[in-house]
Amino acid sequence: MVNFQKLKNIILSNNTFLLTTHVNPDADAIGSEIAFYQILKALGKKAYIINHSETPYNLKFLDTDNVIRQFNLDDYADYFNQVDVIVALDFNRSDRTVSMQKNFERAKAIKICIDHHQDPEKFVDYEFIDTDYSATGEILLSLITETKLVQLTKEIAEPIYAAIMTDTGSFRFERTTAKLHRKVATLLETGVNPTEIYDKIYDQSKFSKIKLLGRALESIQLSANGRIAYMIITQKDFDEFGAIESDTENFVNYNLSIENVVLGLLFIELKNVFKVSFRSKGNIPVNKLAAEFGGGGHTNASGARFFDRNMTSEIINQILSRAVSYIK
Structure with a gap:
């Protein structure tokens, strides 16, 4: 109050x-x-x-x-x-x-x-x-x-x-x-x-944002028997299209538009930071998942930033592994 x-x-x-x-x-x-x-x-x-x-x-x-x-x-x-x-x-x-x-x-x-x-x-x-x-x-x-x-x-x-x-x-x-x-x-x-x-x-997006969205959608993969969807955007993608970090706003929500998906992730590689966005449906507390990696936010919408780590397959798999435990 x-x-x-x-x-x-x-x-x-x-x-x-x-x-x-x-x-x-x-x-x-x-x-x-x-x-x-x-x-x-x-x-x-x-x-x-x-x-x-x-x-x-x-x-x-x-x-x-x-x-x-x-x-x-x-x-x-x-x-x-x-x-x-x-x-x-x-x-x-x-x-x-x-x-x-x-x-x-x-x-x-x-x-x-x-x-x-x-x-x-x-x-x-x-x-x-x-x-x-x-x-x-x-x-x-x-x-x-x-x-x-x-x-x-x-x-x-x-x-x-x-x-x-x-x-x-x-x-x-x-x-x-x-x-x-x-x-x-x-x-x-x-x-x-x-x-x-x-x-x-x-509805006034720059062309670079739409091209980056296309790349993000192309990258979508499913995990946990189709219950988790995730997309990956690299620094190379940003450079190729001349896009910026704020262009990725709401990209993560496209994961949740896939049937049976209840948890979505967006992994973003930037020059000085590695960023993860978390989204979920129902009572899946992605804020707690984000907190495990130093982040936070709302129950169904959270984020985390890593200033001391690069985006690697190891950390992506680690986050995906922990995400699975939240949908069981």
Whole structure:
């Protein structure tokens, strides 16, 4: 249960804020940052948004004020020591900030976390976390509606809609309830255009992404008598098509579209990291599977990153072996 009055008091009692989110941000991450920024702007507060990763090209339309900055030590390290509050949005472990981790941890500012993922790390002063919410953006919507902190405008509603729409799989995942639809209706009443937002996020892909998707689909293999499906993307694939990491968003879900498959995996080889995405159906807790390899997330959607290992057949087989134990 989120203490919205406490969150409201922290916001009103301070003047300068630094907002950040996790590596390789999705629409919930970017949408939550922009929505929170617009809330602070409406209150006359000063806010900065600084992320480790560049904003994916299909989400840049959410940043209408062009305020998101990509972190580098020379330009932005001092920002962590110049604000009253640092806000971690849509993540609950400090290592998810990657290059900013030391600056985040050493900062003297009040640190708060607003998130909906499971198994949070104790890395902030105040946690506003509830796993019952469909998205971090939904938490921000409840902050507004329950405390009357600001008026819900289209500038705030649009990024919140993008956050909720994407994190619910376009309103088909488990946390898509009648209550959530009533909340989303209030967003549409501000003038948000759902057709336009869906088109910008999902139907304006670069050609390189579609070519990479083809390679990923071509790589799909089945395991555990057809109950597990997995795909592999190598650095060579990225180089061949000129694609980037954010292009792989939602690729892993294609595994679950195969009949009888209940657990899907996506193995991604990048220049400096090896990444695994986990997805499942029903009550298969892939967050626990991901945790075995230093990752985490939701029951049915999780991930893990390896900064000290290459993608080898050995580690792939090790993860597949452990995955089998979760479907028995």
